[in-house]
Amino acid sequence: MGKPTGFIEFVREIPTDRPPLERIKNWDEFHEHLPEERLKNQGARCMDCGTPFCHTGTVISNMASGCPINNLIPEWNDLVYRGLWREALERLHKTNNFPEFTGRVCPAPCEGSCVLGINNPPVTIKNIEQTIVDHGWQNGWIQPEPPEKRTGKKVAVIGSGPAGLCAAAQLNKAGHWVTVLERADRPGGLLTYGIPNMKLEKEQVVMRRVKLLEEEGIKFVCNTEVGKDLPAESLLKDFDAVVLCTGSTRPRDLPIEGRDLKGxxxxxxxxxxxxxxxxxxxxxxxxxxxxxxxxxxxxxxxxxxxxxxxxxxxxxxxxxxxxxxxxxxxxxxxxxxxxxxxxxxxxxxxxxxxxxxxxxxxxxxxxxxxxxxxxxxxxxxxxxxxxxxxxxxxxxxxxxxxxxxxxxxxxxxxxxxAMGFLGPEQPLLDSLKLDLDPRGNVKAEHENYTTSIPGVFAAGDCRRGQSLVVWAFNEGRGAARECDRYLMGHTDLP
Incomplete structure (x- = not known):
């Protein structure tokens, strides 16, 4: 806690977005960064409270309270205040594979449970997170880190959305050969095609990280729908383990009179x-x-x-x-x-x-x-x-x-x-003959992620139902941990 009185001295401040009538003329991101000194003051507002609810990652009243991936928020707030940006990035990457995504699209349940927020505006956690990782990219601190050793085990990850990318990144760190199968023409799933460019830039943000994952040894196979272009059964023969991260993509319909009209x-x-x-x-x-x-x-x-x-x-x-x-x-x-x-x-x-x-x-x-x-x-x-x-x-x-x-x-x-989603699409799940829960999601317990087929794991929206990107990160990392334990008998993944 670099400045004990920071939360008293400084008011909450976030950067000004480009004006609405200006930004609607293009598809560019419109969020700006605060100048460094003013952002340091925002980091100083963190109280380093004895019980930092911001990174508890619990569910209260069916909503996230605190960060589901347990980001070490007070630590990197303090490091930002002291100007130690690279150290802040290292702390951020310990829990978050892709903070440039969550820093842009996460609704910030961490801020909703900030202790300062009980009677004052909360700390600007989300903005600080995005600025830390953007500093990392701008200064060349984020470089490919392929594993020193390979286990020889092969893992297929089905789906390249937020859960799939996290699972792939973690399994690759453990030394396994990871192949990510994606039915779209580009990797990224929801991050690429479910979120507009002005909210999450594709080439400069999403594809930049995908390229780095490729350089670390992950193989992406696009335009391949498992169960259609590739028999699902072949995965069980060709890979030592499979992680399903197909998302919740069945949209809720509105079956009323006139629904079949064009438009x-x-x-x-x-x-x-x-x-x-x-x-x-x-x-x-x-x-x-x-x-x-x-x-x-x-x-x-x-x-x-x-x-x-x-x-x-x-x-x-x-x-x-x-x-x-x-x-x-x-x-x-x-x-x-x-x-x-x-x-x-x-x-x-x-x-x-x-x-x-x-x-x-x-x-x-x-x-x-x-x-x-x-x-x-x-x-x-x-x-x-x-x-x-x-x-x-x-x-x-x-x-x-x-x-x-x-x-x-x-x-x-x-x-x-835009009325939400009902669960994962069923053909792939039916072809694998997986057990489903009463909602039609893949049946696999949270923190375990094991399905009814040994060696097949499920994570993200296809397991828990439609949820936040940061919960997909939580599940992708967790499924990777349990998959690694299944393959090796133990795991060092967090």
């Missing part, structure tokens, strides 16, 4: 095509475009926000985002105490941009879509909605009840469904 798309189809076109402009004619369209995004969360930000960059005609849940309060409710994740109203980047263009937050709360209306060409032209109240049914479960007289018709030529 209604799942959010990930919209986001993926647009990111592919950003990386390869020759694919622009394949993009689902929001240009000059009345756009309605159904659903919230990060995916809904990314649809909003992408549609704004297309120069959409109008934009509405519908959420079935109530608007969060401005401040923590009594039923949402620290160190739970604070469920409060936030204006995320997409809604901030929509407000700059159209004058207000585009979100409408407590609203349900009842049917889609089409034109004479079979294309959607409007949504019919109704407001709802949440009430308990006879079994004591909260259900949405229509508010009489609240019906509306909203014009829309493009509808994006």
């Amino acid at each position: 209604i798309h799942f959010a990930m189809d919209f986001l993926t095509a647009n990111t592919q076109a950003v990386m390869d402009p020759s694919l622009n004619d394949q993009v689902i475009s929001a240009r000059e369209q009345d756009v309605v995004v159904i659903g919230g969360g990060d995916t809904g926000t990314d649809c909003v930000g992408t549609s704004i960059r297309h120069n959409c005609k109008s934009l509405v985002q519908l959420e079935i849940m109530p608007k969060p309060p401005e401040e923590r409710a009594a039923s949402n105490p620290w160190p739970e994740w604070p469920k409060v109203y936030r204006l995320d980047y997409g809604q901030e941009e929509a407000a700059a263009v159209f004058g207000d937050d585009p979100r409408g709360y407590l609203t349900m879509t009842t049917k889609f209306e089409g034109d004479e060409n079979g294309h959607v032209k409007a949504l019919h909605t109704v407001e709802v109240n949440w009430q308990k049914d006879e079994q004591g479960r909260f259900t949405p009840v229509h508010v009489t007289g609240s019906e509306k018709v909203i014009p829309a030529q493009l509808v994006l469904l």
Whole structure:
């Protein structure tokens, strides 16, 4: 703790983003860094409290509280305050394989459980984390570190999203030969195609790390869907172990009248095509475009926000985002105490941009879509909605009840469904004949990750369901540890 009175002397400060009306003109990242001296002051705000909840990594009320990968936050905050950037990077890399990803896209449950945050704005942990790793890349401190010895064991990792990359990186460190199989044309999974470029830059951030992993000895095989292009059974013969990190990619649908109309798309189809076109402009004619369209995004969360930000960059005609849940309060409710994740109203980047263009937050709360209306060409032209109240049914479960007289018709030529995901796609799991849990996820206990087939492990969203990138990191690292133990009889992986 470099400055015991830092949390009293300095106020929370985060860098100013590029103005919304400026940044929507391109797909570039818009977050800036604070000058070094001011960032040191932010590191000095860390209290080095006796029980640092920021890195506990627990689950309270079904939400992350503290860092799921147990980042050593007070340690690298102090090192930043003292100007010891390389040492801070070393501490950061002890728990986090890819801090340049979490520093950009993690919602920062660490800040939600910061002890200072009980009665003051919390420490700017996320911004400090990103700055540390960006310093590392800029100064050439992050270099390939292939293992000194190889075990001769071969491991297949299915899926190259955040869980798959972490599992591959850790298993490679243990000396195993790792092959990552990815059905898309580029590695990265959700990091590449599920998150827009302005939020996580692809070539300069994601592919830079993938290239380093290749230089460390990891083999990436793209355009290969296991169970389709490659028989799943062959993996069990050709590899000593398999780690499934396929994600939770079955989108939740909205099966109401008019769902088969043209112009209604799942959010990930919209986001993926647009990111592919950003990386390869020759694919622009394949993009689902929001240009000059009345756009309605159904659903919230990060995916809904990314649809909003992408549609704004297309120069959409109008934009509405519908959420079935109530608007969060401005401040923590009594039923949402620290160190739970604070469920409060936030204006995320997409809604901030929509407000700059159209004058207000585009979100409408407590609203349900009842049917889609089409034109004479079979294309959607409007949504019919109704407001709802949440009430308990006879079994004591909260259900949405229509508010009489609240019906509306909203014009829309493009509808994006961003209502979450139901679990992993089943063909691969069925071909392996894996046991599934009641939700359709791969059955494997947390901290164990062993499936019903010896030598086959599961991690990330395909095991736990849709979750945060940082939980995928936790699981990928954990599955690698247990896979290494299975292969070698013991493990030194954390």
